[in-house]
Amino acid sequence: WYMHSVLENGNEPKTVYAFCKDHGLEESEFYAYFGSFEGLRQNIWLAFFDNARQVLQQEPSYATYAPKNKLLSLYFTLFEILTLNRSYILYSLKDSREGMKNLHDMKSFRRSFKEFVGSISQTQDAVSERIAKIKKPVYAEGAWVQFLFILKFWMDDNSPAFEKTDIVIEKSVNTVVDLFDTKPLENLFDLGKFLWKERSR
Template structure:
């Protein structure tokens, strides 16, 4: 049988996911994996350096598929950061649900939980960059070091929130994972309510006004 000629990264990811779900383990070698799926071994290395790279690529693919779907929506483009993030969560977890068996396998593969989280390393970078790009309003101090700390804290807290949601989803046994939907809505809305700086800005402005008036009176 002639080898498949047109193999892209998504094809290899799909082959890999099918293999591990059918065999509950990684292929023994890249050669055996390529032979099993009828393509040249060199095609594998054109896209990935190892099976571990594929595992990271799976979650990157989930992220990029989510973002592509959102950015194709005109409504999404006009959303405020809160609704953009909510849309991201709902779409991302739809992608995870469509591939739930693989996600559960990948994140429970090792007894060492930290080792399991290594497959999310590249995805974390993409997600935290996405959070930064949302333009979530923070208190502007005009102190570069403090503003940078604020941004880093925002990105890390957003990542922790996503990890908590992922854990909740993995443990969720409700029909259509409706409890996860409720968790997403409440957690994202709560985080934005905590970040709401409008009242604090008003308080700061009021404090500046009082200070200015007191100086003038003296």
């Protein structure tokens, strides 16, 4: 109801009272779940992530994937869900398009995202416990910054079926995994070349 309301009217209801009245709800029903519209907005973003996580966990072979493929699967699944809700995403982030700032609505999403990605990094073999403790938060934070970069690209992507976003996901995941594994920077150059070409168009 909230998502439909803001998309149809172009703005948030002035008050919880007005929102509940328009949808035949008692205010107490709203406040039983959310303390404010801010809490509701955060819950919507969290639901996007929870849906993606459920899809992955229901895939029998997901547990056997290498970390890179787990990250790829997470991004592709997330962006499939975000694409189904693209109008709301663009509305939600309309004030953040330039610099991806003011992402307060994504606070709970970010926490769950980083926890999930941290669990992916823990599956890597042949890493000492001491290195793993350092690597996990760095890996999770790096993946979050990477996600925001891809999200911004997707918001501006006008290609059919957002096929250019798919390319960016593959190239950027290859890059970040290689950097954490201290492999050659070949994929970083490949990603940079693709983005430069897109900027030049």
